[in-house]
Amino acid sequence: MTTETAVAAETAAAPGALAPPLAIGPHTVSPPVVLAPMAGITNAPFRTLCREFSGGRGLFVSEMITTRALMERNAKTMRLVHFDADETPRSIQLYGVDPDTVGRAVRMIRDEDLADHIDLNFGCPVPKVTRRGGGSALPYKRNLLRSILRQAVGNAGPLPVTMKMRKGIDDEHLTYLDAGRIAVEEGVTAIALHGRTAAQHYGGTADWEAIARLKETVPEIPVLGNGDIWSAADAVRMVRETGCDGVVVGRGCLGRPWLFADLVAAFDSLGPEATARPSLGTVAATMLRHATLLGEWLEDESRGVIDFRKHVAWYTKGFPVGSDLRRSLATAASLAELAELLDRLDKDAPWPQGADGPRGRTSGRNRVVLPDGWLADPYDCATVTADAELDTSGG
Numbered sequence: 001m002t003t004e005t006a007v008a009a010e011t012a013a014a015p016g017a018l019a020p021p022l023a024i025g026p027h028t029v030s031p032p033v034v035l036a037p038m039a040g041i042t043n044a045p046f047r048t049l050c051r052e053f054s055g056g057r058g059l060f061v062s063e064m065i066t067t068r069a070l071m072e073r074n075a076k077t078m079r080l081v082h083f084d085a086d087e088t089p090r091s092i093q094l095y096g097v098d099p100d101t102v103g104r105a106v107r108m109i110r111d112e113d114l115a116d117h118i119d120l121n122f123g124c125p126v127p128k129v130t131r132r133g134g135g136s137a138l139p140y141k142r143n144l145l146r147s148i149l150r151q152a153v154g155n156a157g158p159l160p161v162t163m164k165m166r167k168g169i170d171d172e173h174l175t176y177l178d179a180g181r182i183a184v185e186e187g188v189t190a191i192a193l194h195g196r197t198a199a200q201h202y203g204g205t206a207d208w209e210a211i212a213r214l215k216e217t218v219p220e221i222p223v224l225g226n227g228d229i230w231s232a233a234d235a236v237r238m239v240r241e242t243g244c245d246g247v248v249v250g251r252g253c254l255g256r257p258w259l260f261a262d263l264v265a266a267f268d269s270l271g272p273e274a275t276a277r278p279s280l281g282t283v284a285a286t287m288l289r290h291a292t293l294l295g296e297w298l299e300d301e302s303r304g305v306i307d308f309r310k311h312v313a314w315y316t317k318g319f320p321v322g323s324d325l326r327r328s329l330a331t332a333a334s335l336a337e338l339a340e341l342l343d344r345l346d347k348d349a350p351w352p353q354g355a356d357g358p359r360g361r362t363s364g365r366n367r368v369v370l371p372d373g374w375l376a377d378p379y380d381c382a383t384v385t386a387d388a389e390l391d392t393s394g395g
Helices: 003-012 044-054 067-071 075-080 099-111 135-140 142-156 176-185 208-217 232-242 259-269 280-298 301-316 323-329 335-342
Strands: 022-024 027-029 033-035 059-066 091-095 117-122 161-166 168-170 191-194 223-226 246-249
Touching: 033 044, 033 259, 044 059, 044 259, 044 280, 059 067, 059 075, 059 117, 067 075, 067 091, 067 099, 091 099, 099 117, 099 142, 117 135, 117 142, 135 142, 135 161, 135 168, 135 176, 142 161, 142 176, 161 176, 176 191, 176 208, 191 208, 208 223, 208 232, 223 232, 232 246, 232 259, 246 259, 280 301, 280 335, 301 323, 301 335, 323 335
Parallel strands: 033 059, 033 246, 059 091, 091 117, 117 161, 161 191, 191 223, 223 246
Antiparallel strands: 022 027
16 A cells, blocks of 8 residues: 555545545545446546546445456457556456356466456446346356356455445335355455346436445445445445445546545545535536547547537536537537537536436336246356357446
């Protein structure tokens, strides 16, 4: 741990802090705030922005990496496992469906020093994944889950292994309590629970009571809560209501990397008194920096601006930006064009009321597509085919 990190940990552990620092193996995460992996979002540039606003405090996890793509040294995947020199600890989220492949991928990460921490994804609700038995469908097969965790922990050496999951497939097929006990028995260091089932997708309301029940069920290791954290006040409320050891923030930071400044302040002071309310001018400056970082990371300015387009609606949500200008921002092709369009914004426009609410996907589903006979036996150690591995994240 660096001197700066140690000082941060001591500060967050001081009397009055909302929660003590989080221990992930040898790593201290203070405050216990984690950036959730999101496909196409939590690449190195976005993690840089979030870390800058947090003062370097918290844990910032990579986009989800599939074990098969990593073992094949896919060019896109190898770019995704790139970390900036000041990222500590380096955290990779890994997704796999075959115990042996997961074990070999974890060993590769360990032997080649690709990361300091490995998180396993069992939360993806996307139909293309669940219909093949992957993602949030997989924990229903208890023995398969156990085999994957055993291979991951057994091949990780000194690297801590954590996992992220959902409550289960649907309300009739909940898996999170059994999965939590299996994780403890197999040496997993911490668990993050998204308080929704796969059937809910991102709709409805996250079940924070499930987070509290999981904490009661696995008191031996930290439990992190995830779901419907749109502000620092939500994070404070979740910790107080559930007793969880920390929070995982996903959609709430879309277009709002400064949320991590709010979270640090809230965890340090036992309340969300200091909340960032940037003007549109500050938001515009952040947007341009985000696009610039993407271009540098991709080694192509135009590709960086194109990749940035999906962030425009999130950054400008609620601000007085006309539809024509908003459309032009979302189709800009160069940094110069983006900068010129951003200059047209009313830089003095204040933070809009109500902009802290839900953002990103909110749709739900009623039925989860599963392999034939998947629900017949929860202990059958099913074989999940390699095509269940897709570059799709979610949890």
